[in-house]
Amino acid sequence: MKKNFTLFIISDLISQFSAGIVLAALNWYIIDVYQSNSLVATIANINVIAGLIISLVAVGLLKRMNSKRIALMSYFFRVIFIALPLILLKLGIDDRLAIYLLALSNGIGWNLYFPASKDILNSFTVEENTLQLNSFAEISMQVGLFSAALVSGILYRYIGFENILLLGTSLFFVALVIFALVKYQESDKVEAIEQQGVFAYLIGHKWLLILGLVLYIPFIGANVINTTLPGYIQAHLSGNSISYGFTDTMYGVGACLAGVLLPVIAKFINKEHLIFPLFSIAVLLGVVLVLNHSLALTAGYIFLLGSVGPAIRTIIYTRTMEMVPGKLLGPLVSVWNFINLIFQFVANYSVGRVMDIVGPQWGFMIYASTMLLGILLFIGIKNRYRA
Template identity: 30%
Template sequence: MIFRVLKLKDFRNYFIADIVSGFGVGMSTIGANWYLMDKTGSISAVGLMLSLNVIAGFLISTFAGTFIDKWNRKTIILWANIVRAAALLLILGGFLWTGFRVEYVYAFAILNGMGWALYITASRSLLQEMLPENELIHGNSLIEISLQVGMFSAGALSGVLYKYVGFETILLLNAIAFIASSLFLGKIRFTPVHAENREESYLHNFKDGIRYLADRPFLFLLGVISIIPLVSTMIFNVVLPGYVSRAVNGDSVVFGLSDMFYGVGGLISGFIAAPLARKLSQNGTIVLLFAVAVLNLAAVSFNKTIVLLYIGSVLIGLTNSSLRVLMTTALMESVSKSYMGRATSVWMAISLLLQTFAATGLGTLIDAYTPGAGFICMSGLMFVGLVLYFALNSRRADKVTLEA
């Protein structure tokens, strides 16, 4: 049933484009994490790099949603891909000309953060625009599959490529991936939603988007809870290099495979999230996934073996990705298409702000104590998500009962 949405030609092209760009981003992101730690020996430097990544994304998110709701979303993504490919080639040229310089890695992090925040906001708004409401959960499931196929393929290859051909080749492949993704996006033909606010000023549209969420506190809080798995994933990226190196005594190949197994879990989530929600109910499934995530992350924090790291990574990918599928679908079903870009950018900005503090703080914490402390923090964060979601839905149930 999940694959029937691929019969839609436009979605099929979108799906392939998403896999290709996800592969490129995943490969370069994973490679950059290990590259910086390899050259500097400091997890704090990795934390700073990820802080720059999320700060750049935060700055873009504060205004990107307004433009995305105002202009053609496909065109925005195409131009963003072109600019990202060109910038990556410039950074590659810098490495080839002068050798390793930490400034180039930080420039890559800034570019990656800006591009990813813009892409997530625009692409998910485009998906909502393209698909009928009854296909949203299947579309989101397949997009999670596409993301994880790209990511775990990247995880499997990045460690090997880094070891044998270097980070410079990875950057080149990322630029090529953006160009290839644009070719598939260019084939999409559909009638965009008419932007009723196109003639209004940027400031008016921005305020209108904020007012839309302010008038809907339940929707706003649901969106905030939906970003918790995303923040947890970012923390995983900060924790993993030091955890592999110190806790399980692994190398770049183990690091890449650990990230690959996270992607395997994410891939599985694309197939089971929708059927599980139908069987247990959407709310029950979300509560269950948060609970499993809390227990798994707490267990991984005390692990010392590579095999158990791989198993834990699968479960982390499975729970985080399934939560994203279900909660993103719930938001798409609830948010007006004309406001989706602005609403998503608000939640992305909050997510990136949280990630900024987490990346810097965790890098310092892990350097001072143990990489397992990062997984304990992730477990605590997912526990907060569990409590907030349970409380939010209990209040809604009480409200419905009173109204009845």
């Protein structure tokens, strides 16, 4: 099992790194060429709409198909939807079409991959190692996804956007090959549906819908940061692609630190009692970033946000794995992901409009409001959650 888990994590790390360098380069390319925060938000919402559609498909697929096949499909879509825009850009065809296709790469690929990968991760866990494996998986995602931003910022300046896409395509292909070698114990999908369907389970446990929102609000917050940061760095702080990449990377550094420290802290403090303080810190930092004018301090604040959001996700997802039957976990995550994408759409639209009309720094006020919603929702279910 250790060898297969290692292969799974290596593949995940490479794929998240590839997604990270492409996403960071795409966001900066839009700001660099079009000077439009609204276009950054529009691209994010194309990602969301594709994700909404794919999430509906993913629920059915996870009931009937092998999770590994679904994850491999996600890699295939990502390779195709990065390679096609690269060809369009090389041929000098409309670069907006290339941008829209890149948004589809993440929208389709991520929303197929995420629930399938969680299903596979669940097969490696036992009660004693659930928090440790979830923390390790969170570290993998953050090292790959956000730490790639610094590399992307440097590469953007010295080799250009098109060469970053070429690198991203190659890395996704390598990740696909490694993932194909992973072996694990697959749940019996047909038996799971005969015993209890995910929707029937949710009807009997309605509060889990709210828990899903609380789980995904840090995801929504991270997406708001991704949408806000390019315009915030360029227009509000007069930074360049390298300073943007470095600042974005600090989120990943903070997330890695949280992944390492959380299992240690959980030995001394009940991890469930950390959720409210972590959300509160996120709200405060969002307000501070609205008032901030220092590029150096911004990196520090983003580092702290990176420590907070992923820690909340890890704690809640670990608790979810303890409560929800393993055979229903993948489909349940897909349902949650669908609801999350609706909220992401609203948040992205709001961020783009507010930044262009009021000012780029006000995107972080939407972040603070999003995390405040997380506090209110968690207060509403905390008794059931801790039961």
